[in-house]
Amino acid sequence: MISLDKIREISRASATKIVLxxxxxxxxxxxxxxxxxxxxxxxxxxxxxxxxxxxxxxxDPVSPGITPGSAPGHLALFGYSPTSFNIGRGVLEVxxxxxxxxxxxxxxxxxxxxxxxxxLIIDRRAGRISTEQNLNLCRLFDGLNISGVKIIVxxxxxxxxxxxxxxxxxxxxxxDSDPQQVGILPKAIxxxxxxxxxxxxxxxxxxxxxxxxxxxxxPVNMVLLRGFSSRPKLPTMREIYxxxxxxxxxYPMYRGLAKVxxxxxxxxxxxxxxxxxxxxxxxxxxxxxxxxTKGTDAAGEDGDFDTKVKVIEEFDKALPSMTALLPDxxxxxxDHSTPALLKxxxxxxxxxxxxSKWCRPDRVNEFSESKCISGGLGRLPSTEIMLLAMANALKxxxxxx
Amino acid sequence: MISLDKIREISRASATKIVLxxxxxxxxxxxxxxxxxxxxxxxxxxxxxxxxxxxxxxxDPVSPGITPGSAPGHLALFGYSPTSFNIGRGVLEVxxxxxxxxxxxxxxxxxxxxxxxxxLIIDRRAGRISTEQNLNLCRLFDGLNISGVKIIVxxxxxxxxxxxxxxxxxxxxxxDSDPQQVGILPKAIxxxxxxxxxxxxxxxxxxxxxxxxxxxxxPVNMVLLRGFSSRPKLPTMREIYxxxxxxxxxYPMYRGLAKVxxxxxxxxxxxxxxxxxxxxxxxxxxxxxxxxTKGTDAAGEDGDFDTKVKVIEEFDKALPSMTALLPDxxxxxxDHSTPALLKxxxxxxxxxxxxSKWCRPDRVNEFSESKCISGGLGRLPSTEIMLLAMANALKxxxxxx
Numbered sequence: 001m002i003s004l005d006k007i008r009e010i011s012r013a014s015a016t017k018i019v020l021x022x023x024x025x026x027x028x029x030x031x032x033x034x035x036x037x038x039x040x041x042x043x044x045x046x047x048x049x050x051x052x053x054x055x056x057x058x059x060d061p062v063s064p065g066i067t068p069g070s071a072p073g074h075l076a077l078f079g080y081s082p083t084s085f086n087i088g089r090g091v092l093e094v095x096x097x098x099x100x101x102x103x104x105x106x107x108x109x110x111x112x113x114x115x116x117x118x119x120l121i122i123d124r125r126a127g128r129i130s131t132e133q134n135l136n137l138c139r140l141f142d143g144l145n146i147s148g149v150k151i152i153v154x155x156x157x158x159x160x161x162x163x164x165x166x167x168x169x170x171x172x173x174x175x176d177s178d179p180q181q182v183g184i185l186p187k188a189i190x191x192x193x194x195x196x197x198x199x200x201x202x203x204x205x206x207x208x209x210x211x212x213x214x215x216x217x218x219p220v221n222m223v224l225l226r227g228f229s230s231r232p233k234l235p236t237m238r239e240i241y242x243x244x245x246x247x248x249x250x251y252p253m254y255r256g257l258a259k260v261x262x263x264x265x266x267x268x269x270x271x272x273x274x275x276x277x278x279x280x281x282x283x284x285x286x287x288x289x290x291x292x293t294k295g296t297d298a299a300g301e302d303g304d305f306d307t308k309v310k311v312i313e314e315f316d317k318a319l320p321s322m323t324a325l326l327p328d329x330x331x332x333x334x335d336h337s338t339p340a341l342l343k344x345x346x347x348x349x350x351x352x353x354x355x356s357k358w359c360r361p362d363r364v365n366e367f368s369e370s371k372c373i374s375g376g377l378g379r380l381p382s383t384e385i386m387l388l389a390m391a392n393a394l395k396x397x398x399x400x401x
Numbered sequence: 402m403i404s405l406d407k408i409r410e411i412s413r414a415s416a417t418k419i420v421l422x423x424x425x426x427x428x429x430x431x432x433x434x435x436x437x438x439x440x441x442x443x444x445x446x447x448x449x450x451x452x453x454x455x456x457x458x459x460x461d462p463v464s465p466g467i468t469p470g471s472a473p474g475h476l477a478l479f480g481y482s483p484t485s486f487n488i489g490r491g492v493l494e495v496x497x498x499x500x501x502x503x504x505x506x507x508x509x510x511x512x513x514x515x516x517x518x519x520x521l522i523i524d525r526r527a528g529r530i531s532t533e534q535n536l537n538l539c540r541l542f543d544g545l546n547i548s549g550v551k552i553i554v555x556x557x558x559x560x561x562x563x564x565x566x567x568x569x570x571x572x573x574x575x576x577d578s579d580p581q582q583v584g585i586l587p588k589a590i591x592x593x594x595x596x597x598x599x600x601x602x603x604x605x606x607x608x609x610x611x612x613x614x615x616x617x618x619x620p621v622n623m624v625l626l627r628g629f630s631s632r633p634k635l636p637t638m639r640e641i642y643x644x645x646x647x648x649x650x651x652y653p654m655y656r657g658l659a660k661v662x663x664x665x666x667x668x669x670x671x672x673x674x675x676x677x678x679x680x681x682x683x684x685x686x687x688x689x690x691x692x693x694t695k696g697t698d699a700a701g702e703d704g705d706f707d708t709k710v711k712v713i714e715e716f717d718k719a720l721p722s723m724t725a726l727l728p729d730x731x732x733x734x735x736d737h738s739t740p741a742l743l744k745x746x747x748x749x750x751x752x753x754x755x756x757s758k759w760c761r762p763d764r765v766n767e768f769s770e771s772k773c774i775s776g777g778l779g780r781l782p783s784t785e786i787m788l789l790a791m792a793n794a795l796k797x798x799x800x801x802x
Binding site: 029030037058062063064065066067068069070071072082083086087088089092227339341342344345346347348369370373374378379 | 402403404407411759761762763764775776777778779780781785787788789790791792797798799800801802
């Protein structure tokens with residue numbers, strides 16, 4: 001793989017436009033009754049027609065055999081090696097919140113949970129409390145300060161929260177307090193290096209204070225923290241690719257990830273029609289658009305094969321409103337597979353299509369896992385997709401004399 | 402390629418079982434008369450049926466264009482980069498002998514040979530003496546000690562031996578004395594760095610002593626040494642993959658290699674039926690089995706196309722006794738190609754199939770070089786096969802948030 005520094009040398013700004021459509025958890029596994037995956041089961045005339053005039057392949061986000069988390073899956077699509085750049089879950093959540101995470105802040109993801117009288121965790125989600133109740137609980141932490149470190153607790157959906165530690169000399173190399181199982185005590189947070197010891201101490205004091213603050217709130221009587229992380233420093237897509245990039249995504253984590261690589265995050269709604277409308281409205285202002293759609297992953301995680309099929313069909317129906325804009329380059333792929341049969345992210349490679357005037361189409365005329373095996377892109381690391389998109393947009397100069 | 406350290410972080414022990422079948426020298430070249438390789442000529446209904454419910458591809462052990470030795474070929478299959486981990490031939494021979502090679506010992510592979518009165522090599526194998534005669538010759542070296550270094554000479558098959566140098570401050574960076582041709586003098590052993598000078602000196606003294614010891618044993622009147630090496634330190638498969646791994650192999654070198662990566666080496670016999678019987682007897686005790694079969698490589702090296710075909714057919718016949726155990730993951734591949742037409746190892750990639758409940762089968766319904774080209778695994782480095790086997794066994798956690 002060519003280095004980001006080298007890409008920076010040969011990339012050039014131009015008027016051409018790239019649209020990257022990410023269908024979250026797109027890849028699947030065949031239904032044992034039909035032998036067809038979710039994508040192969042779905043009726044997708046528009047995707048198939050697009051595939052017929054595209055070059056196709058199967059992409060591995062991290063490596064064959066490796067199941068990617070959402071962050072590595074997306075970083076790879078943006079051309080960043082997910083084994084070189086690591087972004088903590090806490091930071092990702094915060095970045096999607098329109099909260100201004102400062103350099104030096106430490107963020108952790110958390111759950112409101114229930115512990116019994118001995119302190120043993122009995123429900124990691126405190127009965128999946130409402131987001132509104134969460135909002136009220138977070139207010140109880142307003143103004144909290146431990147040894148000069150300000151702690152900001154922000155609500156996410158249902159029982160989820162983020163805790164941001166702001167102060168001098170903090171370090172994110174901390175273990176989790178969340179053991180991710182019930183029937184045992186929360187873990188003490190420990191420092192992975194000597195610099196992080198003070199931060200570990202403050203984080204443990206925070207947990208103790210949280211227990212006091214929530215004392216009267218049974219069944220919400222404890223906080224679990226995990227994924228301590230600080231804001232990563234990545235070169236931006238503008239620096240690397242000279243792109244003016246915009247993200248059209250409604251889920252906080254993907255909006256956060258887009259910010260980390262320097263994209264403008266546009267206001268949009270949940271449906272794909274809304275997102276394509278946002279694209280249309282902002283079409284002249286940018287030359288790269290990352291459009292994220294979540295429903296496929298959610299259905300896959302739920303083990304709901306039929307709903308995943310339906311979401312893919314909805315995607316297909318909405319597609320013409322995007323292709324009507326005639327972007328110079330269209331990429332359709334996913335960040336990882338989420339087969340309904342596994343009810344989880346998986347290691348299976350993703351179908352990918354790249355369409356442009358210059359793509360040299362192959363003979364794949366159906367956008368599916370099994371047909372993309374024979375595509376002209378072969379089996380490729382997802383990190384190469386951005387390079388191919390840039391090339392097809394004629395935004396890369398020649399390498400070497 | 403993801404690092405072994407990273408795999409160690411995400412691997413987890415579980416009840417699922419992986420069987421890796423290595424058909425040594427599997428890959429071939431087409432018979433000019435039929436256009437079919439050895440594997441394509443063989444009647445293999447069981448392998449073909451397994452391929453039809455597997456994901457297939459073509460694997461390169463070291464790199465496209467590189468012909469692997471047996472050690473690199475196997476290291477790659479176990480997931481160790483063969484360009485990062487190098488194991489000397491001498492060490493490999495010794496490790497397969499139930500001889501306790503200590504850290505600091507230097508081992509060399511050797512031949513008993515014949516030299517004429519001028520010292521020129523006239524037969525590198527001394528007429529392929531019997532293994533029994535070899536045993537008697539090795540006894541002549543009992544108790545040999547040069548400058549405080551003990552030298553142990555052990556018989557291998559026919560004219561082959563290993564010499565182990567045991568003492569303080571030895572170093573294996575030595576050139577061979579065996580020129581691997583006749584009509585010339587054995588070479589003086591030289592040190593590749595200053596630390597190894599003393600060891601080179603002792604090795605040359607050993608050769609001179611061997612000449613004296615064998616003086617009355619014409620035609621066995623000299624020893625040739627090559628492949629000086631010391632015991633390598635590799636992380637074990639238990640450390641990396643959390644696997645309890647067993648090797649079922651009858652040839653010393655493969656048993657030795659399995660020990661180097663921390664496998665238990667099970668007692669077994671030569672035929673595949675014996676090996677599958679050993680598998681059955683030990684099935685509950687392990688969660689990873691490496692099963693090695695040698696006949697294909699031997700036939701290839703002999704240039705015997707028909708025998709190689711026959712050995713593959715015997716493999717196919719024996720297969721159902723293994724598949725009847727219903728391992729969660731089955732991998733069938735080779736360590737390198739040995740086309741009968743070349744009478745030697747070659748660089749050609751290997752057919753590989755991976756079967757599991759979660760493998761996402763492709764349309765390959767015949768296990769052959771030409772059909773595997775169109776497989777869902779595409780063309781992959783052999784080092785990725787273990788990762789894929791682990792993924793299919795659901796023994797790898799998600800990478801990143």
